[in-house]
Amino acid sequence: MGQQMTILTAEDLLGRLVGYPTVVGHANLNLIQFIADYLESYGAQVHVLTGPEGDRANLFATIGDPSVPGYILSGHVDVVPAGEPEWKGDPFKMRRDGDRLIGRGTCDMKGFDAAVLAAVPDLAALSLSAPVHIALSYDEEAGCKGVPHMIAELPNLCARPLGCIVGEPTGLQPVLAHKGKAALRLRAKGLSGHSSRPDQGQNAIHALLPALSAAAAQAEALKTQSQDARFAPSYSTLQIGVVQGGQAVNIIPDHAEALIETRAIAGVDPRQLMAPIIAQAGSSLEVDWISSYPALALPTESDLNRLMSELSGKPPLGAVSFGTEAGLFQQAGIPSIICGPGDISRAHKPEEYLTRAELEATRDMICKLGQHLAN
Structure with a gap:
């Protein structure tokens, strides 16, 4: 066991974590090293798994015997940018306002991470x-880009886990399902020229139109296809989120691109929903996958659901509309559930917050998991 740090409360730890501006797509190694040192000081077996980007890493740590099947507490350490003018202070310096702990990532989802770390002395x-x-x-906020590298390493790090608890904000209510997601970029290249002579150029925006028409038609068609009443809306969805290109109305546009996403109910492959669009793109457009992750669907009768309902003291919720990394753990053969502090409505907004009560309740729930495994 390494030299133990001064015992830090969950609130102390959250303040430390918020202080690292680990915005999605940027470096996080300083934060990961702080967490690794903290965990090693309590005897945890820690693996820092640097991603292909080189400047950011996943972290996987074990308290107990890794050769025995156990439980994963899963969180992400990246946060969305915090450039909104409505912040009343530095978003990367946690502030206290009554019971509220305010800062970027407090709710989504460094609060859960801090509660887990605060429980480590008890677990150890x-x-x-x-x-x-x-x-x-x-890079969870970029479409779950980081966690697949860690999941691929799990067979070398531990016995197949009994379950995974993903601590996204659910009010500490276990959630059994969420939709999957895929995002696609279409690019068209044209030939610029004066708009008075379209015969001498190639209009890149026009080249996108067949694929965009296919996307709009698919969005309508999905409304009458497979349904799952746990979700709102109850069907898979597709939308064109961004279309951009061209320079001026009197210049033939030589470039254009569109970003399209799908949200798929459980049992539907979100990538497959893009098939009509890709077919229309043919060889004339560049097609790039931005991100994708599968839906989550945990059976109500599962052992993990029973355990989390007991630990949280709350009945399960059928589904949420936002996505998480839980679907990827499930795809790897690990039963997964979502259960974490806060409310998703506070995420990605200025003055994001978690309450002290929510933070401490999460730490208590994690300690109960340890006591359950010690009985």
Whole structure:
């Protein structure tokens, strides 16, 4: 066991984590090193898994025997940018306002991460019959780009886990399902010229239109296809989110691109929903996948659901509309559930906050998991 740090409260730890401006798509190694040192000081087995980008990493740590099946506590350490003018202070310096702990990432989802770390001294003091793993990922906000590298390494790091608890904000209510997502970029290249002579150029925006028409038609068609009443709306969706190109109305546009996303109910492949669009793109457009992750669907009768309902003291919620990394853990054969502090309505907004009560309740829930595994 390494030299232990001064015991830090969950609130202390959240302030430390918020202080690292780990905006999605940027470096996070200083934060990861702080967490690694903290965990090693309590005897955890820590693996820092640097991603192909080189300047950011996942972290996987185990308290207990990694050769025994245990449970993963999963969080991400990246946050969305915080450039909104409505912030009343530095978003990367946590502020206290009554019971509110304010800062970028407090709710989504460094609050859960801090609660997990605050529970580590208690977990380390227990004789656990099954281990508790801590999985912290990067670039979740870019479409879950970081965690697949960590999931691929799990067979080398531990026995197949019994379950994964993803601590996205749900009011500490277990959630059984979410939609999957895929995002696609279409690019068209044209030939510029004066708009009075379109015969001497190639209009890149016009080249996008067949694929965009196919996207609009697919969006309408999905409304009458597979339904799942747990979701709102109850069907898979598709939308064109961004279209841009050209320079001026009297110049033939030589470039154009569109960003399209799908949200798929459980049992539907979000990438497959793009098939009509890709078919229309043919060889005339560049097609690039931006991101994708599968839907989550945990059966109500699962052992993990029963455990989390007991630990949280709340009945499960059928589904949420936002996506998480839980679908990827499930795809890897690990039963997964979402259960974390706060409310998603506070995320990605100025003055984002978590309350002290929510933070401490999360730490208590994680300690209960340890006690359950020590019985």
